[in-house]
Amino acid sequence: AQKVTQAQTEISVVEKEDVTLDCVYETRDTTYYLFWYKQPPSGELVFLIRRNSFDEQNEISGRYSWNFQKSTSSFNFTITASQVVDSAVYFCALSEVGTYKYIFGTGTRLKVLA
Amino acid sequence: NAGVTQTPKFQVLKTGQSMTLQCAQDMNHEYMSWYRQDPGMGLRLIHYSVGAGITDQGEVPNGYNVSRSTTEDFPLRLLSAAPSQTSVYFCASSSKRFLNEKLFFGSGTQLSVL
Numbered sequence: 001a002q003k004v005t006q007a008q009t010e011i012s013v014v015e016k017e018d019v020t021l022d023c024v025y026e027t028r029d030t031t032y033y034l035f036w037y038k039q040p041p042s043g044e045l046v047f048l049i050r051r052n053s054f055d056e057q058n059e060i061s062g063r064y065s066w067n068f069q070k071s072t073s074s075f076n077f078t079i080t081a082s083q084v085v086d087s088a089v090y091f092c093a094l095s096e097v098g099t100y101k102y103i104f105g106t107g108t109r110l111k112v113l114a
Numbered sequence: 115n116a117g118v119t120q121t122p123k124f125q126v127l128k129t130g131q132s133m134t135l136q137c138a139q140d141m142n143h144e145y146m147s148w149y150r151q152d153p154g155m156g157l158r159l160i161h162y163s164v165g166a167g168i169t170d171q172g173e174v175p176n177g178y179n180v181s182r183s184t185t186e187d188f189p190l191r192l193l194s195a196a197p198s199q200t201s202v203y204f205c206a207s208s209s210k211r212f213l214n215e216k217l218f219f220g221s222g223t224q225l226s227v228l
Binding site: 006009032033035037043044045047050052091093095096097100101102103104105106107 | 221
């Protein structure tokens, strides 16, 4: 069965600090996809990244970076030099190939204080 | 390009009433799904569909019905609303062109059952 755990319910940081959001997943499949979504206070869900299980290279996009480690079943998300606009709920998700089920974690609420 | 359109945005029901949440997408996506978002529970999959005429249950299907008569539309029906169904509902779609593509979300429906 698929499962995604985001143990950090809420994180508060001061602007310009770096912050890492943790995501641990469970799956029996060897082929799967991992995702991160952002939900700002306005409520919409914004896609951030999609990563397949065969690509373990870390990815960087501006101030955002993702660390994928199959050995620990983790797909962590780091924001460098956080800004107030990064305040949101962040969701990690898992989808096994062929199931068409996208399973989400419970989310981490990030508060960036000015 | 409208993307995924959900109606209504807000709805208040009395216990026992029925209603249909509408979801339409104009991207010719084969895959469509419904999620509910509750505090501390993240996004939970209710039902999903991989094409017209095909639907399947997600994590929390009880109390909800779906059908997929066209590629564009995927309505969610509450036959007899209960207070436990008070939640924010999101519809999502994705292409099946590639494996487990990213989800496009609607703007959500906030439902209160009194």
